Amino acid sequence: MFTAQQYVKAATLQEAYELNQKRNNAIVGGGCWMKMNRRRYQTLIDLSGLGLDKIEKTPEEFVLGAMVTLRQLETSLELKEAFGNGFYEITRHIVGVQFRNCATLGGSLVSRFGFSDILTFLMALDCQVELAHAGLVSLEEYAKMPYDNDVLAKVHIAVNGRRAAYESLRQSATDIPVLTCAASVLNGTLRVVVGARPMRAVALEFSFPETDEALAEICRQVEETVQFGSNLRGSKEYRCRMAGVLCRRAVCSLKEGTSC
Amino acid sequence: MSFVNAPIRKKDAMSLVTGKPVYTGDLIPQNALVVKLLRSPHSNADIESINTAAALKVPGVCCILTWEDVPDARFTTAGQTYPEPSPYDRLILDRHLRCYGDPVAIVAAENEQAADKALRLIKVKYHVMEPLLDFTKAKDNTILVHPEDNFRALCPVGADNKRNLCSTERMDIGDVDEVLKTCDVVVERTFNTKANNQAMMETFRTFSYIDEYGRLTVVSSTQVPFHARRILSNALQIPKSRIRVVKPRIGGGFGAKQSVVSELFPAIVTLKTGRAASIIYSREESMTNGSPRHQMQMKVRVGASKDGVIRAIDLYALSNAGAYGDHGPTTIGLVGHKSLSLYGGLEAARFDNEVVYTNTMGGGAYRGYGATQGIFAVESAVSELAAKLGMDPCVLREKNMVAQGQMMPTYYNEPCNSCTLDKCMAKAKEMMDWDNKYPRRVLENGHIRSVGVAMAMQGSGISGVDIASVEIRLNDDGFYTLLLGCTDMGTGCDTILSQMAADCLDCDLDRIAVRGVDTDFSPYDTGSYASSTTYVTGMAVVKTCQVLREKILKTGAFMLNVPEETAEFDGKRVFVPGTEKQVTLEEIGYASYEGHNRCLSASESHSSLISPPPFMVGMAEIDLDPETGKVEVVDYVGAVDCGTVINTNLARVQTEGGIVQGIGMALYEDICYSASGKMENNSFLQYKIPSRLDVGKIHIEFESSYEPTGPFGAKSIGELVINTPAPAIMNALYNATGCFFDTLPVRSEDIFFAMEEKNK
């Protein structure tokens, strides 16, 4: 468990940003992952007074506050209406309801954990993060950026007719995934995101496969082009093979009515 | 009314479900020092120097102890009857650190923050040595885990610290090699099992203080209060008469708390400072320096005739004691004795074993205690034999299983007095619909559904060793106090033994008041382990009740002024049949508290020369996704012969809980070490125990035999139930894939690549 000398509930995003510039200060998201580190912080910065716990919808996009909990994502009827079961599928395996009532969207994205179900799925959508300093950055780009002192305030998800599907493989039901895969389609373009490689998720694009052979070729390309590694949960070789399987399954569920 | 064989609610249930502060951690005195341990960052190192000066200056730090401050007398922390078979190979703090996390220094402070700060400020210089991590290379390795000269084994277990041997043993019945030569079919395979963590929800914890008589009182979450008293005495080098051990409610044990893990640290602080002191192990400490199941490698050869008569089994087992030999020499015995004995007609059997020291975490007792590993190996080999013979694995077992009335040469030559293994098999087949489901079917989604089977046995107490005493007192108003020395760790033995007492004394369960263990007040009991409580302590209850009944009758007859032979006691009164003469139990209770009479109490002990095995058949139905190798246990059935079931609810929950632990062991509980010997799965994030979404449906039925030497015909239940899942699931996996799996845990990845290899 970390220690801290001070706790500040930020009154404005600017205040949070300024506090976060000090190396020994840190923002508390849900606290679930953060408590596992043993760092000695000077000041903990709490964003919970900034009204960032809302899911807002405009005709063009969803705007999700950084402090929206995973449980909110899981149970939001609006998100379900727009993205089907996607948000339920990416959250339901994460530890338990109590955990998901604490853990936040912002915490999940800022950490950019390789094993993140959230990051994998959101990368398959048209998603931007709104940073206090840098402004809007595409999630795909953000996923590649090193950790910095900016403050993630909101997440914007375009509502543009993109359909997405999600698959994950786990050793046990509430464990961290061995591999995650999201697939989405918009205007005939297929985007495939592979996470828990175990490194951070990466995205690839293809033209949407109309035939089984074309899909098989895409799965083969995913296996070949994506880098995989080994850790306690699985070997590089297994992950590579499973990427093809999960990719095919995700694409198949996008193709309604097609059997694979 | 009879309370035995009924679904009785546990006596302490309502206090537990309403969250009352009844556990060790809830009872720590306000002013107790917080004790923390500086732990070794190396798997094999000597301490060259320790500088505690800066740490001692931290405000609130009360004392820091190092290897120079503790007695130089080796002991074992294994909770076993004296003289313990586990070698005396430990010190409270040792200059030689033998595994990652071995304690380097003890810090006691007024609060946790001060203790943590002090831990950071202790400067230690280590002489780091190469660790010995591969237990298959431990024997006669140049790296010695216990090079010290004051290492000693109290029992002739074949220990030799200069060869890294914790124990060795051999059992020969007939000429195995000769019989195997003449067998039509022989299966030979090597099996591997990992260390498993008990993962009880309440981690190790203890507090201690000096009481008003100047004695050391140790309140601890322990399964073995009386052994803990002796171990504390050995380790601290103070007389046992100066020590009192108290056991409150325990948040689970499963054998972990059959070793003294956390007790010594606050105790020595209390002795040195005179202050109350407490320690609560973190989950990480419980994972890295607890007392897990021994890692093992087992080579099995099983031979049979072509019509399926199993003629000989040869078993060699190698066990990894880790850094310390707790329970090493004894767990290994069960590997053979409680697996080979499942088969009644063996012409020859051999069981060879070695237990070796390495620089991994020291092992301990975990539910099943070696039987789990042995049964996994032997049952898996028997299933492979069935496959080789082209037989249904149930049919092969029906042909060969041990039966009531047989002698069991591989089981210390004990008679099989009670056994319904045949009925268990029939019942399990019916529950699983085996004949229709065996071996597999393919579902529309491509998943494979298959079934698998395994048998299991355990013991009921340690024959000729375990001893239980019980005291029952009659109080005014005619209620009883039942004093026990066995430890309820959530299993419900306080309730089960009260049920027996109520039936023996013909009274209502509410008339029995029962207590947790306090070594000052409770009668001696070896403790709750080795599946002994129901069978051994239960018999002590029965005996004690008989004696108390006689005393009550005698007093009643005296009060009625009639000859004892003419009077009867029916639980409520002593009376003379056919007359109006009677005196109630209440009146007898009050009278016994008056000067002219004597208080009525009885205390009896029990020990058994045999350890009657309970038996079980377990069957798993799995769902396998052949594209990923992902396997899920859909259904599990267990048919159990534990003799008479004393509490039908609690026996069922024991069985369900044991099966789920077994499923975890089979599929994902996997202690891994880094190249330097640091445990990699040291948390619930990395060491996954089954959640409720992982275990499918479990169905339990009892096929009770009647054990003539047990209380009300009962045998044990607690350990038996963990033994079938691993071999049953492996058998189901074979039936699904045609591949044999011999190394636990079997992960999706292993299944996927094995299937791919097979389909090449």
Next chain:
Amino acid sequence: MLITVTINGKKYTDEIAPDMVLLDYLRQKGCYSVKRGCETSNCGLCTVHLDGKPILSCSYLAARADGHSVTTLEGLQEEAAEFGAFLADQGGEQCGFCSPGFIMNVLAMVRELKDPTEAEIQEYLSGNLCRCTGYQSQLRAVKNYLAHKQEVQS
């Protein structure tokens, strides 16, 4: 720092350390039902309700609870005993160490879900680990309790 928290209906104002988690604060206030079973937010033993929602008090900073309302099993004794009796009648409490967190989540589920299916029950409760029971008796208890509640209502 100073916080004001309502615990089981009673308001408390206390000086606390900024890095104190709610679990430790609650135990300090005598709520001993709240247990710690891990350091990695995995076990569910420390479950309490924050403004009616189940959370992990081991992961939640006490400072953040300022101005909020926390409920522990000590504050729900009647309901704990009511559901607890169903659990006890299955022998499903066993060692009891995970029972308070489990019961807190069952009571949260009853408030949140209407007529949950078995799958919904299992999923809602999946963050509550138990090493003793194998979960089957807990499920039987929850189902019996829900059936009983429905019977009482109709």
